[in-house]
Each structure stands twice: as C-alpha cells, then as structure tokens.
Amino acid sequence: MNGSAPLLLPRREVVKALLADRRDLLVIAGLGASAWDCAAAGDHPLTFPLWGGMGLAAMTGLGLALARPDRPVLVITGDGEMLMGLGSLATIGVQAPPNLTVVILDNERYGETGMQRTHTAHGVDLADVARACRIPAACTVRDRAALADLCRAVHGGGGPRFAVVKVAVESLPLVLPPRDGALLRTRFADALGASRSAG
16 A cells, blocks of 8 residues: 555444344444444344443354354454453354354454553454464455455355454444343343244
C-alpha cells in the first residue's frame, strides 16, 4: 500500500453486514461494544448479549454450537475479550463444531477501560493463534470484499471458522440491548424453542 495506513472498516457497518440476512442464525454478542453494535443493527430475540464475564463469548458460542448442531452460531466479540479467553480457541479447535463462526472486531483497543492499546496493536496475530489451535479456517478481513465473503460463509458448514476484522477506532453513541439477564435468557430460550417447533 506504498506506506499508507491500512484500511480499517467501520465497526457498525461490519456488524450490520454480518446480521443483514441472519435467517436462523444464533448470535452471541461479546461484552461492551460488540453488544452495542449488535443492538444498533437491530435487537433480536436470538441475539444473546453478554453484559459481563469478559473472555467468555467464544466459549458460550461453543456451548451453543455443540447443543444446537442444526443451527449456525455466530460469536461477535472484541480483541480485548478474545485475548482474555485465548484458551477457548484450543477447545474450539479440538471440539471442531462445523456450525461455529467467531468474529473478532479488532480495533486494537480495550474499549471498556479507556482505549488502552491491546496486544494486537503490538503485532499479536489472533488469526495465527487460531490456526495454531487447529482452526484452519482462520483469516484476517481488511476490506469489504473479504467481509462479503465472510458474511456468506457464516451460514455454511465447514467450520469452525475464525475471522479477525480490522476495524477503526471509533467513539460511537451507545445503543444498549436489554439489560435484564433473566429476560435475555428467557426470551432467547423461548425464541430458540419456538424456532425448533417451527422447524
């Protein structure tokens, strides 16, 4: 790129694209900005936002993917949370659920604690880590063409899939999902049960 800065995608554009044609997709939205971005794309009963438990998004998605192998599962979380839960990648690699996709919105910052630089800002490559953990379908997305490919792949098999999407550092208005944990759990379970009955 002749020394120019790498292209960084707008976070909410990425999430909106991932959720635009969600059909039967089950979504785990990681702590903080990932959950806000999913809510900005449209609150949905089959999106489960994590209000706490930093580092647990990928493992929550793994459990859901194993429990419902008939449904595609998408985890959307940030680089800071993924760095806290790196061990989950080894478990995902060993369990190898074909219906699981983990997408990392990587702005190289800890957004919830003051925008400090994360390890990915210093060259840590999460896609390489995923490949080392037996997740061969791992990539880094830097442009809209690659994002479009990822959006199509989310509904297919052949996983587990892992994608690091390089996004801009942005300060965006909060769009909060429901905050009541019992409500979120109940509506997710009810929607999942209703979709099972309908299927």
